[in-house]
Amino acid sequence: MKWVLSKFAIHPNFNAKEVTVIFSGEPLEEDEKVRFINYFNEARFLKEYEIFPGNEDLFLHPETDVVPFVIHAKKNNKDVTIFVYSYDDHIDVVKRHKGKVASYSLRSDELQEFTVAAKRLYAMQ
Numbered sequence: 001m002k003w004v005l006s007k008f009a010i011h012p013n014f015n016a017k018e019v020t021v022i023f024s025g026e027p028l029e030e031d032e033k034v035r036f037i038n039y040f041n042e043a044r045f046l047k048e049y050e051i052f053p054g055n056e057d058l059f060l061h062p063e064t065d066v067v068p069f070v071i072h073a074k075k076n077n078k079d080v081t082i083f084v085y086s087y088d089d090h091i092d093v094v095k096r097h098k099g100k101v102a103s104y105s106l107r108s109d110e111l112q113e114f115t116v117a118a119k120r121l122y123a124m125q
Helices: 002-009 030-042 055-059 109-124
Strands: 020-023 046-047 069-076 077-088 091-097 099-107
Touching: 020 030, 020 099, 030 069, 030 109, 055 091, 055 099, 091 109
Parallel strands: none
Antiparallel strands: 020 069, 046 099, 069 077, 077 091, 091 099
């Protein structure tokens, strides 16, 4: 039953060993990737955003200064790309899978704290 439900879930769970997480063009180190994916998996789903045909690019390439974390994974032998944009009060996620685009928001204090720390570390480099 869990497998069937996971096939239709908008907010997927990932195994950290099976994904790549990139921030600002650089892959996260293994321990950071594991923490990021754990926080992502535990995040609470808030709401889905409606995407109308032809508006997909507005979600895939939003006009924002926020640098997204990018998750690359495979689900059922298909590439899945997830962009994670962290803001002060929520996290926006844009998922591209099988040529379709979905967008939704999450809530996770741990994921937001992680992204803030990663942004600070990147800014220092």
